[in-house]
Amino acid sequence: MRCPYCKTDDDKVIDTRTGDEGLAIRRRRECLHCGRRYTTHERLEESPIKVTKKDGRVESFDRKKIVAGIARALRKRPLSSEEIENLSDSVEREIFEQNDRQVASSLIGETIMRHLHQVDPVAYVRFASVYREFSQVSEFIDEIRALAGADTAAKTV
Numbered sequence: 001m002r003c004p005y006c007k008t009d010d011d012k013v014i015d016t017r018t019g020d021e022g023l024a025i026r027r028r029r030e031c032l033h034c035g036r037r038y039t040t041h042e043r044l045e046e047s048p049i050k051v052t053k054k055d056g057r058v059e060s061f062d063r064k065k066i067v068a069g070i071a072r073a074l075r076k077r078p079l080s081s082e083e084i085e086n087l088s089d090s091v092e093r094e095i096f097e098q099n100d101r102q103v104a105s106s107l108i109g110e111t112i113m114r115h116l117h118q119v120d121p122v123a124y125v126r127f128a129s130v131y132r133e134f135s136q137v138s139e140f141i142d143e144i145r146a147l148a149g150a151d152t153a154a155k156t157v
């Protein structure tokens with residue numbers, strides 16, 4: 001690693017830590033030339049998890065797609081981009097914890113839905129309508145009824 005201060009490529013690692021739920025490695029380095037210290041971050045470039053699509057195609061797990069899906073569902077809802085990131089983190093963590101190498105895209109969709117359900121019912125119905133490909137108004141109504149029902153059930157407990 002080239003020192004950001006004196007540009008000499010001669011350093012030693014003085015500390016290594018994993019961060020970001022084990023998806024990133026942080027190294028504290030010391031330049032052997034000027035003695036200054038700096039930090040580098042290493043991130044997995046290729047996710048170890050593969051996603052199986054409905055049509056059988058397989059692609060690499062892509063966090064950006066989760067963030068995009070969640071952000072789309074939460075458009076104009078009162079949640080900050082930080083909250084969207086946190087939500088994406090929880091979804092990602094759950095998927096990584098429960099799946100080793102391969103995960104069905106439908107399971108990712110269900111996981112996102114479950115998390116959205118907890119934070120914003122409107123976003124949840126939005127996401128579900130796209131994800132489950134609602135083609136009829138009645139499907140919307142069923143979903144909203146189910147939501148309202150779950151709400152009442154929760155309140156009576």
Ligand SMILES: [Zn+2]
Nearest residue numbers: 003006031034
């Ligand atoms: Zn240096």
